[in-house]
Amino acid sequence: MNIGDVSQRTGLPAKTIRYYEEIGLVRPLRGENGYRQFRERDVHKLGFLGRARSLGFSIDDCRGLLALYEDEGRASADVRHIAKAHLEKIDGKLAELGAMRATLAHLVEACAGDHRPDCPILADLALEDDKAET
Amino acid sequence: MNIGDVSQRTGLPAKTIRYYEEIGLVRPLRGENGYRQFRERDVHKLGFLGRARSLGFSIDDCRGLLALYEDEGRASADVRHIAKAHLEKIDGKLAELGAMRATLAHLVEACAGDHRPDCPILADLALEDDKAET
DNA sequence: CATAGAGATTCCCGCTACTGGAAGGTCAAG
């Protein structure tokens, strides 16, 4: 199967698939003409990668997950460990974004948003921080 | 004032300050010795940038906010527009992360996490989602 | 005066995970 078909089937851009080969996540065969020849396993692996990436796993996480996936003797604890670590990262990100959102929403609400120059958003950003005011 | 002092006062790494100069966000003077000489306005501007960045505004957003900040005749609506657009981006990310978190938390919970190889996390990632059964 | 060490400078590479584009080879159809 050529890269175009694989792209269609996995939903991954061809560029991305080539990149995954470059960094050793997948190793398709090569035809006489130099074209990449993907086997079912390759396609399957790429699907796996696509789903893992869409859950926010890093490429490095994916590498680990893929290795475990192909290791019949794995311990599910190892997989769970990667997933839990990622979950914690997500939670951290959520907390950070939540805090940003709260501050920003507050400021946006306080801003008249008209033709006048007075703006609480700018005022807040301009704060001299030697007097931290909340 | 030298870059080290500015770094202390703003909390921004010296590297970051040099980078901000490079991309034209701030323009300190230069002394005879080639050292950057920061005026109060520069320091103030960098503090502004630091706070805006910590709220997640992109460098490009910051450029716009800074221009408005320095424009005495600005309309607060323009500032509010940038902030609102950013707020929406944050909401988008929050939704996305929230969905990831839900899926992942569910999988982590379903995984025994012991020595056995059976793992719902891998099973989910490995799902064949082709309509045609293979 | 010499020297040490702190702080400054520029320069270039590296990171994440791709994306875009140029220059060119290959293949099937008309």
Add this chain to the structure above:
DNA sequence: CTTGACCTTCCAGTAGCGGGAATCTCTATG
């Protein structure tokens, strides 16, 4: 034979810096 869709490689760029080398400059001390 030509067209156009595919495929190939390679180069460059993205955001927002961080690391580290090689090289000044300043200040303090013996």
